[in-house]
Amino acid sequence: MCCRYYVDDETPEMAEIVRDVNSSPLLKKWGDDRELKTHGEIRPADVAPVLATDRNGAVSVFPMKWGYSGRSLLINARVETAAVRPSFREDWVRHRCIAPASWYFEWEHFQDEGGRVRTGNRYALSPAKGGMTWLCGLYRIEGGRPAFVILTREAGDGIRFIHDRMPLILPEDVTEEWIRPGTDPEALLDSALTDMKFEKR
Numbered sequence: 001m002c003c004r005y006y007v008d009d010e011t012p013e014m015a016e017i018v019r020d021v022n023s024s025p026l027l028k029k030w031g032d033d034r035e036l037k038t039h040g041e042i043r044p045a046d047v048a049p050v051l052a053t054d055r056n057g058a059v060s061v062f063p064m065k066w067g068y069s070g071r072s073l074l075i076n077a078r079v080e081t082a083a084v085r086p087s088f089r090e091d092w093v094r095h096r097c098i099a100p101a102s103w104y105f106e107w108e109h110f111q112d113e114g115g116r117v118r119t120g121n122r123y124a125l126s127p128a129k130g131g132m133t134w135l136c137g138l139y140r141i142e143g144g145r146p147a148f149v150i151l152t153r154e155a156g157d158g159i160r161f162i163h164d165r166m167p168l169i170l171p172e173d174v175t176e177e178w179i180r181p182g183t184d185p186e187a188l189l190d191s192a193l194t195d196m197k198f199e200k201r
Contacts, residue, residue: 034046074087
């Protein structure tokens with residue numbers, strides 16, 4: 001799963017994204033309710049820069065709240081079931097997005113001697129070959145303002161000791177295709193990056 005990620009706005013890619021999101025007219029819709037976070041640790045319910053298509057089909061940057069509202073905040077969706085679950089199936093087809101990150105955080109999960117699941121060290125993870133971490137997600141409009149969830153999948157072999165789930169991460173050259181509404185998202189899943197580098201944080 002993914003419940004924290006980090007944005008470093010000093011990298012060239014993020015600096016451009018931050019510049020674009022700061023000029024988004026959608027910022028007015030948030031008003032003083034929530035502060036836009038463009039640097040540091042991003043947590044559930046934060047408003048952060050997210051890539052999606054605009055009304056003309058062009059890729060744009062929008063300020064979106066992390067999490068679908070409901071009885072509890074939904075922050076993740078399983079890629080294996082998103083196409084059929086009522087909460088996500090329409091967005092799986094029409095409303096896909098990318099949350100740009102420098103890395104994401106995960107806590108080590110293990111069973112103690114009594115069989116109870118415990119959490120251990122926190123790790124920062126990002127693609128082994130370097131570059132940005134493009135977190136795939138879905139979005140919807142809630143009360144005139146966009147909210148997003150991050151898709152998760154089975155973890156790669158090299159990081160399964162930390163957690164059995166990880167975010168769906170695509171290479172940069174596939175991100176625009178992922179966002180495009182006419183794309184079949186299933187066709188892109190084999191491009192997912194699962195080879196991660198990691199360090200304790």
